[in-house]
Amino acid sequence: MRTTVGWGVLALVFLDEVMAVAALWHAGSHGQPGWLWGPVLAALALLAWNSFASPKAAHGGPVARPLVKCLVFGSASAGLVLVGHERLGLALLVFSVVINAAAQLPLVRAVQE
Template sequence: MTAFGVWGWQQDPRWLLVWLLPLAPMLAWYFFASPKARYGGTLVRPVAKVIVFGLATAALWDAGHEPWAVVFLGFSVVVNGLALLPSIRVLVDRE
């Protein structure tokens, strides 16, 4: 979410976008990507994650933080890949 705030800080009107831009991915995550998402599903959840992380990477890249964009993309791929392992998935599905 910080990536969207960083990108919003460099746009006009800065005071508005720095607060509003992070709200869109937060709401998308809440409704579609979180483990208890109301509209999440086996197809919707991964697509929402790819969109949110992809746009965050693009926002960092466009804001001039290319190294951080690459690090963020690599980190998100590793973390989401590990989350698919059966031993980790059990921890989420317990409830």
């Protein structure tokens, strides 16, 4: 039962990461030219995540990992707000905080290791 809950939380963390990248793509697509900025913002988020925030990041650490997570989720939420999706931006921010806090629980961390 505990491992099921742990894997469920980790699945929601992954969904949160995908939603953040999609939100950055959407927010960037409202710039000029939209066909360029959407993919560029998403690619920058993926590059930063891969380098600093992923579990196997080469440069992750006790400071870099949470900082990059805050930057990615914060900018994704802010981007949604800036393009007119205030409620969606707030919902993404709240979901990100709650699910990433849940991922720090001992029963979830035990599944990760």
